[in-house]
Amino acid sequence: MSSMSPADNLALEKALAIKPEEIIDEITESGLRGLGGAGFPVGRKWRTVREARSDKKFVICNAEEGEPGTFKDRYLIENFPEMVIEGVLIAMHAVGAKQSYIYLRREYGKGYESLKKAVRGFPPGLIKKFGSPEVTLWKGPGGYICGEESALIESISGRRAEPQSRPPYPTEAGLFGHPTLINNVETLANVPLIFNMGAEKYRESFKKIFCVSGDVKKRGIYKAAPGVTLRELVFNHADGMKSAKRFKLALVGGVSGRVFSSDDLDLKLDYELFGNGAIIVLDESRSLRDTILNIAEFFAEESCGKCAPCRQGTSRFEAILKRKYKNKDGSKDMEVLKLLSTVMKDTSLCGLGRTATNVFDDIVKKFGQEVLMTS
């Protein structure tokens, strides 16, 4: 990561030297895509906000990292706060925003301090050249749902963090009704790199951050180019399984992501597959049913309760999974769970409800229906 050091604010100087439209061209050219999980082309998003007509615009850096198994944003803001802020400043300049928020997970006290220090560390003259933009550090009330873009916007507006229906998209009517650009920490931290090395070089050398956790020897942050396989991440970067037990599965993209079994170890992880880059590895000693139940409990707890399918579905899911089966016959319940899963996926308002049963679906598909009956 040392190449990321921006001590001389080179990226800022470079971005300042060109027109906002050219910044956006450069970003588009770099091929940067959202690294928070959605993978949306960043240049296109910036352009939408740039072109939106409004007397006020906002940039929000999403550092509400609530997904279990992800800790990359924390890593970045604690170690490279200047890069995050440079990214924010360039984004503001590019889209024409005078105000921005860095929305921090409540638990990230240390990150808050380092960001605060970094904000103060910028040379005032340079900041002035940017038109003295306002960067506000904002501590969220806590909770998984605060990471959802529209919920996060509600939260800054002083209301309960609750997802909103789209359209309108935040890029059209976001914070206080104004066009708003929201990017994840990792995405914005990549922006200065683009200006440091130039779009083309950047595109060739781009590396995504993966957070590997669970039953591996060396849990941690690993950088790898898209297209890396799970095998490389688990067995090379993380040095293999923790004990002698065999690899059973990995949750790629965290608890709302997809399940990779040993058959999938050689699939290439690109934007469509790696999600936010969280890889939770489980060995053969883990109970599938417990895995599903833990995740169900998590979502029942984190569902904001706004929409019927998710509010009722998540808790229903949890309740059914908690049942004890004396005669090991859960087939009727399995039918209900499958129905719940389909309905939740198809009708929930936001990503939480739509992905809460991903892991369940995949496990049933890959490991068979019996999961419910086994211990």
Add this chain to the structure above:
Amino acid sequence: MNETSTAKTVSLTIDGQTVRVPEGDTILAAARRNGVDIPTLCFLEKLKPIGSCRICSVEVDGSASPIMSCVTPVVEGMKVVTSSERLSRYRQEMMRFILTNHPLDCPVCERSGECLLQNRTFELNVTEHPFKTIDYKKTAVDDWNELRYNRNLCIFCERCVKVCWEIQGFGALEIGGNGYNARIIPTTGETLDCDFCGQCLAVCPVGAISSAIVFSARSWEIEKVETICPFCAVGCSIEVNVKDGALVRNTSNDGIGVNNGNLCARGRFGHESVQSDDRFKTPMVRKGVKLVETGWDEAIGNVAEKISEAVKNDGPDSVGVIVSETVTNEDAYLIQKIFRAGLKSNRIETLSNMLNPKLNSGIFDELGPSAPIVPYDQIGKAGSFVFFGCDAEKENPVIANMVRVAMRDKGTPLFVANARNPLFTPSARQRVRYEYGTETQLVAALIGALNESGLPDNSRADDPSAFIKTAESVGVSEALKSAGVSEEAVRRMAEGIKTAGSPLIFLGKEIHDHPKSAQITRALSNLANLTGGRLLLYREYCNSQGANDMGVGRSHFPGYLRTDSDQAAGYYSAKWGVEIPVFSGPAPDTLAELVAGKIKVLIVVGCDPITHYNDGQFVREAIQSAGFVVVTGSYDNETGVLADVALPTTVAAERDGSYTNNEGRVQLIRKAVEPAGQSRPEWEIFQNLAGRLGMDISYETCEQIAGEIAEFVPGYHGLTHNRIAQGGALVDYPGKSSDVEGYEFDTVTVSSDGAGFPFVAVIGNSLFHLGVASRHSKALNRMAPGPCLEISPDDAAAAGVTDGDDAIVESVQGSIKAKVVVTERSSNGVVFITKNFENAPATHLIYRKSPVTRVKVSRAGG
């Protein structure tokens, strides 16, 4: 310009049928527009789509999962299918989800029969669900002061949360807790401490929110009578709910009236006043020192006798009447007719006309064609709002709701100028605070700034010089010295108003009661005309406008024909078939005449001047000087104590008639319950009196009087009860807003000597009380048991009072006790005191000879 013809449209297919709808329609709106129904549960027309129930799903070509029709806008070429096997399955599934924790308490639920959930369950044919209810921690119903919340009945549609935020601007409710443990909680602390408008109760599709006023009737036992709220000038439609002849509650209905289902606390919870134990029910006459009960015959006979005697001895002008602005148009018309045509007396007044004739019966003389009576639909069309000396949120709560909706849907900016700092949500684009008394200076400066930067295109002034004359003679910076407003702020506001275009300027009660109200209004009228805007005048009571329209006031006959004009006298002589004299110019005021002993018989109709008019002690003495006092009303009051004859009158829910509201809309009030005791509507009482006096004035019904109004009164032509039965009708006031003139106004500031009395007192209404009747509702008295003194933190510290203290508020004229509310709403040097409390009337602080009321404040018992 025809809006629909220029708006863009989109074409799409719904269930195979190709339709063309306005751009911006949601799929649901497009479907309903074309007669296709999609079931909904959380959706409510007046709120932004919520999207919580997920019932309204449809299939859209190209989307793997169903789309929620209520939140999704149409796009060109979209193919929508509104019913399919998958959709019915999903909709049923949603219903099962929602019903999971909704116990089947229908038989004991007060919403049963009018519950949307019940209806949808039936329509979607949901008969069973596979989930057993997880026992939600069975807590008792939450006590929210005036409301009750039952978590077990709540289906989390979130309408309550949204209505409180979007329409009421309070944000008092939110979802607390997550997922299955969610519940609706107040944001105001332990319990609910809010406007108690009951908007949340009204929009709740089930029985989860209920009123604290226990209500023991089932929906099918109730008859709903559509009528008009009698508590203020907004003129909201309400439904009076009657069971077995008893009024059990008021409800609102989004489909009727001007208010789109919104009400304030008074309209929704003030109904106990109708069946209050305090109702005055039997005619009384004074026998010696005591008032004793009697029959109508004796009472009216007595009054007729005294009137005849006075007329015989001292002439017609020795009989006077003060009429409440809460009587109906028909009452008002009849009373003035009896006086003018029968007695030939012009001694007829309302309290507002006694105080401020120029903004009441004289408004058209004062401002002619641009008199500020503006239809509410202008609120949706305005380019910007200017609240001038106006606290819309408190004064005209439901107009404030309309303003909020315009701000939400159209982004209309709001500008506020006030001597205090009244709040409004959503917040204003700009607020300026001026020194009380410098209003015309500020307006002059605004006009000056506008003139300097160039008038907007939609200015109505062909030749602006007349509008600007005064402003120019003052100069922007000069004007601002005393106002205490920065030049930059004034220029910014002028520019803001100009850019947004067509301001709708709201005058508040502070201006209505201001010593220079007429000058300020003229000044603002110039501002409005220069910027293509309009003024919306403040009216206080449910028929303030109508009472003026009906000629209750010495200067005008009904329809604003001047009483000193030959022509007008001729007009009514011809219509009424008797010789009407030309009443010479405005006579000295009623109180002065009383004190001078010129009025021998005084009739007070429906109001309590001692409590509600300035300087109550003086009023008391004045009334005592009349030889014979007749008081009519629905409750005992201070003025009633002085009565020689006291006559019980019905309240609005007990009679028919019409009111004319703030926007000049005549609306029908309907009888819902039988009159309490022997009470009668005013027109009946006066009809009876006319008979006893041998006058040739006779009507069988109230409707008949309305018929005559519709025939004779300019502006009211054709407005019979039949005609106004549905939605009312706007009065056609004289003049067209296109021919406007500039008014001269003076920029003399009002100053007052602060020695010993450091604070200027602004006296007004609270959300919970207005006039006489609200004090007889237990619920409203719980919400506001007595007067409040709003004072700024600095001033409170200086006066040695803290929030919640009882304070003594003292002026040169009198003193009252009030509860201290320390708030930023008050600015330094200006306190606000709520009136309408007969036990502590703030009006008693007003000294009629000093233009500005100043007070000092100290801690009671301290």
